[in-house]
Amino acid sequence: MSDLGHRNVEKDDMKPKRTNQLFKVFYFGCAILLLVELDMQLTNLVFKEHRHEYHSLEGLLGFYPVYAFGGIVLLVLIAKVMRKLLMRREDYYDL
């Protein structure tokens, strides 16, 4: 095994200031994408065309943001239940 380099280092998580800035940019991106959605589907001020819709669900306003957010939450919640059923000790198969 190689040297793990556990020197006397300060165990700090990411610098909070820089992280917060990154999160702000990310939230700003989400907001812009919501505005784009509203404009494309309703007002057409900047984007003159509707989204192309190949599937009936795509026509719903805010389909992608809602589906992605809800889908991930559901995914993680189901996975947490699965953990209760499937999780075992690391040496489970060695016993």
Added chain:
Amino acid sequence: MISSYPPAAIFFAGAVLVAITRGRLRSSLMLLIPILGALNLRSLDPDASLTLSFMGYDLVPFKVTGLSMLFGYLFHLASFLGNLFALHLEDREHAGLQHTSALIYAGSAIGAVYAGDLISLFVFWEILALSSAFLIFARGTESSFNAGFRYLVIHVLSGVLLLSGALLRAHNTGSIGFDHIGLDGSAAGIIILVAFGIKAAFPFFHSWLTDAYPEGTPTGTVFLSSFTTKVAIFALVRSFAGTEALIYVGVLMTFFPIFFAVIENDLRRVLSYSMINQMGFMVTGVGIGTALALNGAVAHAFADVIFKGLLFMTMGSVLQMTGRINGSDLGGLYKTMPITTGLCIVGAMAISAFPLFSAFITKSMVMAAALEQGYNWVWPFLVFASAGVLEHAGIKIPYFAFFGHDSGIRVKEPPKNMLMAMGIAATLCVVIGTFPDFLYSILPFEADYHPYDLTHVVTQLQLLFFGALAVVWMMKSGIYPPEIRAINIDVEWFYRWLGPRVIGSIGSRVGSIDRKIRTSVLNVVNSSMSLAERGHGPKGPMARAVPAGSMVMWVVILLTVYLVLFL
């Protein structure tokens, strides 16, 4: 100049040279062989083929087709990147064994995609299994030996099925050709599909992948991720295009692994589940079977070899440098491994299908083809699975390895050759995604597809940003499950836990009946022994020793009695 050297032969010959050389010479050979091989591919006669007669069959171990060429180039590229990544290996890491098996492995994958008949395919199929197993054994731990052995058994079984199916098909149709087979209700078709399905990690046949790939060496798993499953995709495209059952299989493959990936601690096992998910998109494409869908399947296989290879390389680097790979033990590595972190993020963006990255131009082809063919129910599942990819491969892998909770581990960047291999793979992820026409121009089927329109870019960004927002919200609110030092049982539970115990309990039951029979027989023997002993034993009446003196006395007494009576 037109040549017709079978591409696999170059790798097999190269493997022999690499096995007997050392040092710089071996390193240069390892890089030269895939380059020479690729030059040979360029100059290959488009109609080249080789026919041999064997036991009454005409074998075609080498035949050029458009589909073979695409996979041929892909495997040469994967071999080059993998060899570059593994160049630093030392003898204590079984360098010679790993380099040689990696070249044989690449050669057999290339051989398989140029195979013209099922028997030749079988031969390459088995070399593929055997050579790749050494990349797991070379890790040198007991658990890797066991996992490698289980891997080998399952893959040899797949080969045996392939051979049985091929012979049955030869018996029924008189043909052993490796071309369209399909499911026509014949047993041969089903057996061959199962053989391919095992290698393609179909649901319930997938556990070899999640069992063995995390046990490979840090460099070996990069090769493992590139060849075996992609040979299976090639075989499915060639023989089972348009088989509707594969749509259901493929959708299931995209769906179930993402749940396991959320709760898995071993980051290379997370990538293994992710791999099944990506294969699901390809298998769905094969099932749909139109030109666009097949192009999507093949293009996604191409992109996957590169971005999944890149992700396995970054995790291999982490394992190599820290000796650890569990999410629960890692974190904060970005401080001392900024380049690896950046390259991992490129791989994560590529697999998540960010615009300008490779999966953006390939995955959507399969989804578009599904809608085009009226498989509307498929689409919501694939969109959900795409969001799931972002969660486990896009966020979880980089976050738990390089950011997250600071583990206090401070290690250097991996050796230069590893960084170079990752750098090339990362560049390709961006180049393929930004200039899709290059990849589209080498796709085997005629289909028109334009990934970059406003709707696709906007909706994909919405999917990714709001999926990520959900993860951020759950992490901040503590809903997101932490990494725990534990394993999760999957299908392998049946043969790693239940099987041994069933056999054990049958054994102990048979043993107890056996013991009862033996005991009762022994009792009969014992009782007859003691009966005999009662009469004939040392204390028995038959064994009493009477002294000669007393006999003489009795004779005297008897004679005296006679004398008295007759006198």
